[in-house]
Amino acid sequence: xxxxxxxxxxxxxxxxxxxxxxxxxxxxxxxxxxxxxxxxxxxxxxxxxxxxxxxxxxxxxxxxxxxxxxxxxxxxxxxxxxxxxxxxxxxxxxxxxxxxxxxxxxxxxxxxxxxxxxxxxxxxxxxxxxxxxxxxxxxxxxxxxxxxxxxxxxxxxxxxxxxxxxxxxxxxxxxxxxxxxxxxxxxxxxxxxxxxxxxxxxxxxxxxxxxxxxxxxxxxxxxxxxxxxxxxxxxxxxxxxxxxxxxxxxxx
Numbered sequence: 001x002x003x004x005x006x007x008x009x010x011x012x013x014x015x016x017x018x019x020x021x022x023x024x025x026x027x028x029x030x031x032x033x034x035x036x037x038x039x040x041x042x043x044x045x046x047x048x049x050x051x052x053x054x055x056x057x058x059x060x061x062x063x064x065x066x067x068x069x070x071x072x073x074x075x076x077x078x079x080x081x082x083x084x085x086x087x088x089x090x091x092x093x094x095x096x097x098x099x100x101x102x103x104x105x106x107x108x109x110x111x112x113x114x115x116x117x118x119x120x121x122x123x124x125x126x127x128x129x130x131x132x133x134x135x136x137x138x139x140x141x142x143x144x145x146x147x148x149x150x151x152x153x154x155x156x157x158x159x160x161x162x163x164x165x166x167x168x169x170x171x172x173x174x175x176x177x178x179x180x181x182x183x184x185x186x187x188x189x190x191x192x193x194x195x196x197x198x199x200x201x202x203x204x205x206x207x208x209x210x211x212x213x214x215x216x217x218x219x220x221x222x223x224x225x226x227x228x229x230x231x232x233x234x235x236x237x238x239x240x241x242x243x244x245x246x247x248x249x250x251x252x
Contacts, residue, residue, distance in 0.1 A: 018087065019047045019091050020045060021046060023035055029078055042067045046097055050063060060073050138180060141179070178210070178214065178247065186209075204217055215243045
């Protein structure tokens, strides 16, 4: 719902939504929103529909004459009592939305993008839309920025590079988790109280953590060095990458 509220705000669609009488969380009777089908069939949709030219509620007779409907007076007064006074004042100062606005399902989102038809959109479409427009910086990226402030200026490109650097799905998953810092080490297990302390790595005397195990550990550094030596000797190349370049897929 939070994301849909952002979409409404961004596109200005359903800007009239707060004035709708039906299924409106601000207009309730005994904590339940309303939907009276017979009223909808008579074209009663908005708060403005039951206001007169002075911005006051129609009398029961005026209401029945205007919409050619016969109702119980208790039902009518239940509705007007359920409408908050501040919402009534706001509706009074706004023109009544057109009936065509209720049938509008096509919206324009971003310049250069095709219009969206909400009537055929599913969860997948909304997820893709908000991923494309996401401006929220992941928590993992913020932590990497603290350590490498100059390497995460364009952090979204780091994630795109995962799919350029390897076709192996397991390597891609590992790189994705590493950038998001969701790889679980003994440091995290200790934080979640699943182990008693941030135990040391079995092959060195330092506490286990993402930074140490992937970047700083002497044993890992030695492994990287031997791997590059073997590769260069086998393929007659001269390639060497730092631990940071390997970790962050910074191969340019």
